[in-house]
Amino acid sequence: MKWLRDAILLLGFTLLLWPVILKTANWMGWEADWSVIAQNSKILFSGQYPQGEVWRIWVGLSMISLWLGISWGIWKESMKRLALPVLLCFLFFIFLPFSSSSSKAWLCLESSLILTGYWIGNYRPKWGKRIGLIGVFLLPICFLLLTGASILPSVETRLWGGFLLTLFTSVISFLLSLPLGVMLALGRKSEWPAFRWFGIVYIEVVQGVPLLAILFIAQYILPLFISYEVSFDPLWKIILGFACFNAAYLAEIFRGGLQAVSHDQYDAAKALGFTDWQMMKEIILPQAIFAILPSILSQFIALFKSTSLVTILGFTDLVGIGKKIASNPYYLGSYEEVFFFISILYLFISTLISYVCRGIEKSLSRSR
Amino acid sequence: MRRVALIQLVAIVMFLTVACQHAAPPKEQKSLLDQIQERGKVIAGVSSTIPGFGYLKPDGHYEGFEIDFAKAIAAAVLGDPDAVELRTAGMQESLVSLQTGQIDILFYSVTWTATRDSSSVGLNFAPTIYYDGQGIMVRNNSGIHNLKDLEGKRIGVIKGTTTELNLTDQLRKLGVHYQPVVFDEWIAAKEAYEKGSIDAYTADRSSLVAYRTALSTPSEHRILREVLSKEPLSPAVKGGDDQWLDAVKWILFATIQAEEFGITKANIDQFLQSQDPQIARFLGQEGDLGKHLGLSPDFTVKVIKAVGNYGEIYDRHLGPGTVFDLDRGLNALWTKGGLMFSPPFR
Numbered sequence: 001m002k003w004l005r006d007a008i009l010l011l012g013f014t015l016l017l018w019p020v021i022l023k024t025a026n027w028m029g030w031e032a033d034w035s036v037i038a039q040n041s042k043i044l045f046s047g048q049y050p051q052g053e054v055w056r057i058w059v060g061l062s063m064i065s066l067w068l069g070i071s072w073g074i075w076k077e078s079m080k081r082l083a084l085p086v087l088l089c090f091l092f093f094i095f096l097p098f099s100s101s102s103s104k105a106w107l108c109l110e111s112s113l114i115l116t117g118y119w120i121g122n123y124r125p126k127w128g129k130r131i132g133l134i135g136v137f138l139l140p141i142c143f144l145l146l147t148g149a150s151i152l153p154s155v156e157t158r159l160w161g162g163f164l165l166t167l168f169t170s171v172i173s174f175l176l177s178l179p180l181g182v183m184l185a186l187g188r189k190s191e192w193p194a195f196r197w198f199g200i201v202y203i204e205v206v207q208g209v210p211l212l213a214i215l216f217i218a219q220y221i222l223p224l225f226i227s228y229e230v231s232f233d234p235l236w237k238i239i240l241g242f243a244c245f246n247a248a249y250l251a252e253i254f255r256g257g258l259q260a261v262s263h264d265q266y267d268a269a270k271a272l273g274f275t276d277w278q279m280m281k282e283i284i285l286p287q288a289i290f291a292i293l294p295s296i297l298s299q300f301i302a303l304f305k306s307t308s309l310v311t312i313l314g315f316t317d318l319v320g321i322g323k324k325i326a327s328n329p330y331y332l333g334s335y336e337e338v339f340f341f342i343s344i345l346y347l348f349i350s351t352l353i354s355y356v357c358r359g360i361e362k363s364l365s366r367s368r
Numbered sequence: 369m370r371r372v373a374l375i376q377l378v379a380i381v382m383f384l385t386v387a388c389q390h391a392a393p394p395k396e397q398k399s400l401l402d403q404i405q406e407r408g409k410v411i412a413g414v415s416s417t418i419p420g421f422g423y424l425k426p427d428g429h430y431e432g433f434e435i436d437f438a439k440a441i442a443a444a445v446l447g448d449p450d451a452v453e454l455r456t457a458g459m460q461e462s463l464v465s466l467q468t469g470q471i472d473i474l475f476y477s478v479t480w481t482a483t484r485d486s487s488s489v490g491l492n493f494a495p496t497i498y499y500d501g502q503g504i505m506v507r508n509n510s511g512i513h514n515l516k517d518l519e520g521k522r523i524g525v526i527k528g529t530t531t532e533l534n535l536t537d538q539l540r541k542l543g544v545h546y547q548p549v550v551f552d553e554w555i556a557a558k559e560a561y562e563k564g565s566i567d568a569y570t571a572d573r574s575s576l577v578a579y580r581t582a583l584s585t586p587s588e589h590r591i592l593r594e595v596l597s598k599e600p601l602s603p604a605v606k607g608g609d610d611q612w613l614d615a616v617k618w619i620l621f622a623t624i625q626a627e628e629f630g631i632t633k634a635n636i637d638q639f640l641q642s643q644d645p646q647i648a649r650f651l652g653q654e655g656d657l658g659k660h661l662g663l664s665p666d667f668t669v670k671v672i673k674a675v676g677n678y679g680e681i682y683d684r685h686l687g688p689g690t691v692f693d694l695d696r697g698l699n700a701l702w703t704k705g706g707l708m709f710s711p712p713f714r
Contacts, residue, residue: 048428070589161428220464314457314465316416316424324424324456326555327417329691332582335555337651 027336036334037341038098040325044341047161047316049146051279053153057164058106060142062113065090067138069114073121074128081359085352087114139171157235161316163345169317170304173242177303180243181250186280188255199251206248212309215241219313238310246303253295257288276364297357301350318342324343380483381637399611400472401445403664409451412438413471416456419578420686420694421477421498430454433685434475436602436675437497437620441473441663443674444619444667466491466606473605473616477572479530480602485499487607494603494616495624497678499698501595502534503573505580508588510567515594522547524557524566535570554579572599574686574694581691615661618713622668625650625710626677628701633676636669650713667712678708 014021037044046057052321065086090111094104121127148154160168181298188199206214218241219234232240261284269279289296311320322338325331404410414435415422422432435454443454455462455471459478465471465488477500478484478491504523506512512521518539523531527550539546549566550634551557552577560566562583571579573591581585603620605613626632629647631639639647654664659665673682679701686694700706 043424043426043428048424051427142411158455179588216461220461220468220470312458313461314455316456320456321424324416325426327419327423328425329419329423329578329581332419332578333584335558335582 012247028340032337032340033334034098034337036325036331036337040321040338041098041100041323043105043321043366044162044318044344046164047321048159049161049164050155050159053155056145056152056155061106061110063138063142065110065113066117067118067135070121070124070127070131071117071121071135072114073118073123074125074131078356078359078363082352083114083118085355087111089348109254118296139175143168143172157233158315159233162321163318165235165310166304166313166317167349169239169242169310169315170300170307173246174300174303176243177250179248180247181254184247184251184256185258185283188251189258203248203251206245206259207252210258211242211245211306212312214245215309215313217241218244235315238313238315242303242307249299250296253292253299254288256295257292258284259289260291293364294357294361295341297353297360301353304349304353305346318345364367371478375508399662400606400609401612401615404445404472408446408474409453409470410438410442410445411453411455412441412460413465413474413476413638414438414454414456415459415476418477418575419691420574420692422456422475430456431448431685433498433681434603436681436685437623438473438475440623440671440675441616443670444622444663445615447664449668449674463491463604465602467608472612472662473603475603477601478604480600481530484604490606490607491604491614492609494605494613495620496600496602496707497620498574498601500572500574500599500601501698502531502570502597502599503576503595504568504570504592505561505576505589506568506592508590512568512592514592515539515596518568519544520546521567522549522565524549524551524560524569526551526554526557526571528601530597531571538596558582570596574692577692577694588637611662615663618661619663619667619671621710621713622650622671623675623678624701624708625713626672627679627708628667628703628710631672631677632680633672636672646713655714677684 042054046054048059068079068083068086072079090107093099094107094111121131145152146155146159146160174185184199184202187195188203190196190199215238218237222237237364263285265287266279269283274282307317308319310317311323316324319342322342325338326335377708395404414430414431414432416424418432418434420432421434422430425431437592438454438689439449439453443449455465457465459476462474462476463478466474473494477498478493480496482487482489485493488661504515504518512518515538523535523546525535525548526544532548549560551560554571556580557566557569561569569576569579573595576591580589580591583589603616605616629639629650631647631651636651640651640653642648642651642653649657651669651671652658652667658667661667664670674686682696682699683689686692696704696706698707702709
């Protein structure tokens with residue numbers, strides 16, 4: 001009688017939610033004026049990034065697409081969960097009526113690069129290690145490409161904005177916080193009191209202070225204490241702030257992971273004559289990291305969403321751009337459309353990550 | 369364990385030494401004006417979410433009434449209206465950036481008040497570029513005609529603003545009992561106002577005009593004639609730098625004086641031939657006004673060629689051709705009954 005129960009539930013929910021669904025659909029289809037998104041799509045995605053240099057973003061995206069495709073071909077299942085939705089997203093934007101023809105052409109290229117990559121990866125499954133190594137350097141290369149690296153005309157980070165800034169800030173600060181978090185977790189378990197106390201105090205202090213306060217300190221208060229000669233790029237100050245904040249939370253997750261590894265493993269490693277460092281690197285960390293991968297990724301989702309705080313500090317991430325568009329006299333009444341669109345983008349990325357996360361969990365439980 | 373303790377001690381001492389060196393006192397003080405000329409760009413804090421005053425266009429450039437004044441400063445100091453880096457942040461954050469010297473000047477519709485101007489806050493204010501006042505928006509059919517009619521009504525206001533305090537002051541003076549409804553942002557207040565869960569909404573009158581255009585049927589709403597407060601919106605600079613403050617003051621006065629002379633972006637070349645000594649002095653053809661201020665002799669010409677006179681800037685962003693269609697009111701020239709007045713250029 002399972003189907004009957006399901007049918008009743010479905011009917012009940014539909015009846016309950018029917019007015020909401022109807023109203024939303026009516027609003028999306030007829031009342032809303034989506035031209036505001038069409039006309040502002042450039043700044044929504046890349047902010048004030050100069051129009052003439054936008055090709056760099058596309059080239060960066062092409063490299064990432066090719067890499068995604070190849071790793072999909074090599075590792076199949078777990079990367080498929082990342083590559084396929086991205087491909088579908090590209091296709092979706094190609095068929096969206098308001099995408100400009102040049103971005104449609106670029107998106108076609110990106111999609112075909114993913115497919116080509118898949119084909120290459122399929123034929124060269126032994127490239128795994130090389131591709132993994134390239135993946136490490138991919139983001140720094142993209143960063144240099146986007147800033148100009150003193151070869152191309154320089155584009156300051158303050159001009160970055162919209163989706164580009166949101167994604168970049170969250171990914172880079174997350175990657176930076178990973179080693180920091182590991183160090184803190186190890187420090188907290190260290191036998192040296194100075195390290196242990198530093199770890200404990202750092203984690204407690206950072207977890208006890210709101211993120212906004214940390215960002216505020218990083219951006220405005222720190223320059224007062226540090227000599228005036230040293231002036232960091234403001235975006236990097238923000239990224240460091242995020243990384244330091246996230247590291248404290250990651251450290252606690254890592255500590256959980258380290259404790260989850262059975263004590264027998266430590267004893268066995270020591271009995272085999274491993275040094276402390278070898279034991280951590282070869283035996284404990286690999287097990288610990290796989291145990292906590294899902295919680296790490298959900299921490300990333302939290303970080304991704306909290307990047308919208310940078311708006312207050314003068315950066316125009318996705319939410320910031322939304323507020324600014326809605327303040328343009330020509331689009332004054334269009335708050336709803338703009339923020340609806342932005343929410344969809346956030347939802348897409350967060351759902352994508354948790355989908356990938358579930359895939360990893362599944363393949364992990366299978367390999368056990 | 370002895371050695372370990374020693375290493376730790378050495379590490380801590382080294383860390384402290386490095387930290388102390390970094391905390392060394394900053395270099396000698398130089399006027400911001402010189403620093404800007406060396407740097408080659410003005411760093412201006414601007415608002416980016418106040419309709420008409422500062423907003424982002426689809427092509428990624430900022431535009432607005434206050435943005436044009438920031439460009440005027442860059443044109444006068446560096447000869448290039450685009451040599452300005454616009455930093456947008458929240459109001460409080462921008463004030464902190466100004467105090468810590470990360471921005472040179474702030475155009476954020478800041479109300480000039482005694483507290484902010486005092487040396488304890490450490491700001492200085494340049495001449496007012498927009499005289500605003502707090503107003504109240506109501507529905508036409510609400511039967512509210514003046515402040516007394518607000519008895520028992522629900523009034524929406526944004527949290528933590530001078531607006532909130534002014535409302536309390538004014539209505540308490542009149543003995544009107546009302547129900548304040550506090551919002552974080554205009555967008556939430558707008559929803560509440562349109563759905564009828566608040567009867568009135570209060571903000572600066574220029575903002576009210578802008579917000580009214582965002583409502584579904586703007587013509588069903590009106591702004592009460594009564595003005596609750598004085599809001600002189602002025603650019604702010606960091607205190608203690610007279611040379612920079614003077615330069616900013618006279619660049620702003622130049623736009624007002626140009627309007628008084630009738631000099632516009634279009635006809636300035638004819639005025640450059642003028643035999644009138646006042647105009648020749650103003651445009652730097654005679655005398656050395658610019659030099660005394662640390663600017664080039666013809667800084668006024670650069671300003672007007674870049675953004676036009678005060679009236680032109682006003683009309684471009686707030687005047688009849690725009691959705692706001694704001695009356696000049698207090699912002700008319702003193703010769704036309706307004707408050708815009710420039711001290712003599714001599």
